[in-house]
Amino acid sequence: MTAFLPAMPVSPSRLEDSGHRFDADRRWAASLELGFESREGMTRMTRSRHLGPLRVQRPFHPEGRDAGGRPGACHVYLLHPPGGLVSGDALSISTRVESGAHALLTTPAANKLYKADSHRVAWQQQTRLDVADGGILEWLPQETLAFDGSRGEQCTTIALSGSARCLGWEVMALGRPASQLPYVSGRIEQRFRLTRDGRPLWLERQPLDPGHPRFLGRWGQGGASVQATLWAVGLDDEGEAVEVLREALGASARWAVTVRHGVLLLRYLGQERNEAWALCRLAWEILRPRLIGRPAHTPRIWLT
Known part of the structure; x- marks a missing residue:
């Protein structure tokens, strides 16, 4: 017979030091810092x-070189083994692409x-993307699924030089409409900040709050359960790209394309x-050759 020893009590100070709290001050942090450089023509x-459960698979170079000998992008898959964010989670992703480098980042599944929780503790997700003069970055995560009652803040900062x-x-x-579980409570705030040489080009703050009139109002969310921004x-030639997109995507009240301050x-x-996912993929396939001179190359992880 196996003897079991009684568990030793954990003091409040040890509990706090370890970060394993279950009150309103709980916080579970994870971070990932990535850097890309052009070396030996690639x-x-x-x-x-990394800190905590946030990793990457090994980098891939599936595109090879084009007819002119230019190397393709370095493909990297961001992995978050828990598969989602709960109360107190604090994820931080930071990426820097140096001059002459080209990185494509995506995820293996939806976030x-x-x-x-019962304390209504929020989660946080911070993403910072820095691209040096002459660098190229493609940020193509799979979709995010927000459960009813989710509370948190998503902040994306893009700094171009x-x-x-x-x-x-x-x-x-x-x-989750398919499960008859609409988003009727909670609050998610999205923030976008895009700059070039420190000059703001696109600043946006969007609260997603079912209790606010804009959530159902035609002047706001209009009751939509899915949204996307590319x-x-x-x-x-931004004007030509807009015209090609509008022709390819067709007329619809559900999407629109515009250009402001050099941002399409x-x-x-x-x-x-x-x-929404198919729309973004088609737009990427149209825009990528115009942006970097190479056809779209679907990440293998999207096909699994």
């Missing part, structure tokens, strides 16, 4: 520091934002997550 991931180019998107689905910075923005507001 983009290399030269920095990868989930779970219902807040000189002739840096960037293409990215964020797709957000609220609630941006592209560094296009040679595609917006979607509707009810279909698959429609």
Whole structure:
């Protein structure tokens, strides 16, 4: 027979030091810092520091070289083993792409934002993307699924220098309509800040609060459960790109394309997550050759 010793009590001070709190001050931090440089004619991931459950798979170079001998992007998959954010989670992702380097970052699956705990403690997700003069970054995470009752803040900062180019998107689905669980409580705040050489080009703050009139108002969210934003910075001919997108995507009240201060923005507001994802992918396939002179190369992880 196996004898079990009684568990030793954990003092409040040890509990606080370890970070394993279960009150309103709980906080579970994870961070990831990545760096990319052009070395020996190819983009290399030269920095990868992590804290907590936030990692990357090994970098891939699936695109090879084009007809002119130019190397393709370095593909990297961001891994968060828990699969989502709960109350107290604090994720921080920082990426820097140096001059001459080209990185494509994506995720293996949708990110989930779970219902807040009984203390209504919020989660936090901070993303900072720095691209040096002559660098290229594609930020293409899979969609984010927000469960009813989720509370938190998503902040994305993009800092470009000189002739840096960037293409990215964020797709957000609220609630789980297929399970008859709409997003009727909670609060999520999204913030975007995009600058070039320190000059703001796109600043946005958007609260997603079912209790606010704008959530259902036609002048705001309009009751939509899915939204998406795609941006592209560094296009040679923005007007031509807008016209091609509008023709390819077709007329619809659910999406629109515009350009402001050198930033092309595609917006979607509707009810279909698959429609929003397909829209962003098609736009990426159209814009990528115009932005970097190479056709779209689908990350293998999207096909699994």
